[in-house]
């Protein structure tokens with residue numbers, strides 16, 4: 481548990497700083513600017529850590545991403561780790577000042593996170609009681625029945641999160657016809673995965689096609705929380721198919737939590753940029769700001785919610801309120 485014990489608080493500092501930087505540009509209507517601010521801050525703090533970290537899921541290949549590109553090595557030296565990041569998950573929502581924009585990172589020992597190519601992935605994400613009881617290859621009504629049974633309720637009392645996209649028209653119809661309700665989101669299926677795995681959030685699963693990098697980040701979180709992701713790559717053309725094969729991926733295979741996040745040690749952290757279902761966004765006040773994060777480890781089996789107050793000026797006199 482070396483990596484987890486030593487890095488938990490360090491890692492949350494990474495997402496806190498990224499959220500602080502990104503939130504300064506949230507609501508300004510410029511998604512590139514929010515993304516750049518989050519990415520730059522994340523990279524700066526990662527470079528201060530006592531690690532030798534390699535980005536395995538980042539902002540893209542070196543030629544298309546100026547920083548946090550796949551293969552980039554970060555840190556002061558130390559534990560060899562693989563890093564998956566999404567400095568701003570939900571750039572459009574952040575730019576619009578809408579809920580549920582977060583900054584996300586997962587860290588594991590070398591080889592602990594699947595090197596997923598940036599393409600679409602079909603996902604089925606369920607909470608701990610339903611892990612192992614659903615199957616991505618089953619029809620939608622069968623999975624809803626299994627989920628309802630696992631959660632000891634009727635299908636009518638299930639709420640399924642789906643990305644609001646034309647490609648999900650049929651899926652949405654099938655969920656509704658089976659009796660369950662749909663919560664449509666405009667972006668952000670990583671935080672939706674966390675919400676589905678945590679009790680009391682009012683949502684019970686995530687279904688549909690989202691990004692594969694987000695699938696690996698969700699898998700890291702679900703492994704810590706005991707939920708499950710089942711996923712299948714959804715390449716859209718021959719070029720993507722070739723890229724998937726080159727990365728050792730198989731289009732016909734159903735990947736499970738353990739395949740996407742095989743690491744023995746995993747640290748997952750997320751900090752809210754805008755207010756959301758499980759995390760509050762950054763709140764500024766005279767002289768400082770307050771952030772809200774979740775950080776968890778797989779081997780250490782601890783889920784922490786961290787409420788931090790950052791004082792910007794030395795000697796700033798602020799009133800801290802609970």
Ligand code: VTB
Nearest residue numbers: 569570645667668669670690691694
């Ligand atoms: C999802 C969602 C992300 O991309 O993965 C989505 O979680 C999938 O792509 O927040 P499309 O937008 O093309 O549907 C995001 O919206 C952005 O990373």
Ligand code: MG
Nearest residue numbers: 566567568569
């Ligand atoms: Mg992003």
Ligand code: MG
Nearest residue numbers: 566568569570
């Ligand atoms: Mg994203």
